Amino acid sequence: MKPSSPLFPADHFTALADIARTLGHAHRLALLEHIAQEERSVEQLAQLSGVSVANASQHLQQLKRAGIVQTRRDGKRVLYSLGAGPVTPLLEALRGFLAFQHAEIREVALDSLSRRERLEGISIEELLMQMQSQSVVLLDVRPEDEFASGHLPGALNIPAQALQQRLAELPKGKHVVAYCRGPYCVLSTDAINTLHAHGLPARRLRAGFDDWKAAGLSVEQPPARLEK
Template sequence: METSKAKEYRNKLYTELAKIGKCLSSARRLELLELLIQCEKTVEKLATETQMTIANTSRHLQVLFKAGLVKRRKQGNFVVYSLVSPQVAELASSLKQVGVVRLEKMQADLAKKTGSLTITLKQAKQQDHALFLDVRPTDEYQAGHIEGALNIPFEQLEEHLSFLPQDREIIVYCRGKLCTYADLATGLLHAKGYEAYSLNYSYYDWVTEKSKLKWLR
C-alpha cells in the first residue's frame, strides 16, 4: 500500500509536470522554443522573428524560464535566452511528432499552393551532388548547419538568385515541419527555373536522426 510520503512525492511530481504542460499550451511559447532550438537569441531578436512586442515576448520567456525550460544570461545591455538542456529540444521535437499527421496535411496543402516539390530526409541524405540551401537567419546557420550548405536567408533569396547554380538540384531547408520558408523558397526557385526540392526537416532533425539524444552545441 502506498505510504503518505510516497503519495506526497508522486503528487508533487505530477504537479511539476503539469506546470510544464501548461507552459507548453501556448502557440507563441512553442514558437519561441523552436527558435531557441536553432541557437541562443536575445529578447529583441526573438521579438522580431515572432513579430511580437518585446514586452509580450519577455512575458512568454518568463513563463518558460519559471517552468525550467530556458535559461538566460546578460550580454551587455541585452538578455540572451537558450534552452536549459538537450531534453527540452527533444520535448519540442516530440510534440511535433505527435502532431505529424496533421502537420503533413497542412504542409501538403502549402506545397500545392506554392508549387514546391518535397524530398524526404532519407532521400536528401542519399544525394551526392545536390546543393543544400539553408534559408534560416545567419545566426542560426552559424550555430550549426548541414555540411557544405549555402546560407541565403529567405528574405534575401530573390535578390541573390545569381549565387545559385542552374545545373544542380537544390535542396532547401529551414527550421523543420513548423516552418513555411522551405516550401515558399522552393516554390520561388521552381518558378525561376531551378530544380529545387523542399526538405521539411531541420538541422536538428538531420544530426539527431541516428542519435536522438545528441545536443547540438
C-alpha cells in the same frame, strides 16, 4: 464488473497541464526559440523577442520555475540556457506539429501530381553521396539567425521569402537541394516551388537540419565571439 484502473494517476495529468500552461504563451515560446539557438542574457532575449526587459524577465522566471530554462552568472550578467531535461525535443515536436498542420491544409489545394512532388525528396544518405561528387548546391532556406547558429557544410543561405529576388546567387549548372528545419517544414517546399517555376532542377531534403544534427553529422558554425 470492476472498473479498470487508470493508466496514469490523476496528478500525472495535472502535472502535464501545468507544463502546458507554462508553455502556453507566445512570448515564452519565442524566448525559448532564441535560447535554444545559444545562451543569452535577458536584455538580448527581450530585444530579439520584441518585448520589454521587465516582461521578458517575468516570462523567464516562470520558465525557470518549471525547469524549462536555467541560469548561470557571468560577471554582472545572468545568462539563460535550456533546462537539463529534454526541452529541445519538446520544441521540435511543437514545431513539427505546427508545420504538419500547415502542410496538411496546403495539400488540400494541390492535385495528386503536385502532392507527390512535395512529399518526395532526397534522403540524407543520397545527399551525402551527392556531396562527395560536388554535384549539388545545398540551399538553407531558414532565417539568417538560425543559419548562423549552425548549418550543413558548405550550405548557401537564402531565406525562403527572399529566394525569388536572389535566384542569381545560385551557382550555375548544379542541382539544388533545399532544406529547412525538418520533414514538415514548409519553407523548403516553398523554395522548391519557386525554383521549379523558374525551370531550375531542385529537390528538397526529406529530413532537415535538426535531423542532420541529431544523426551526429558534421555541422558548420561561426567561430566563437570573443568578449571585449
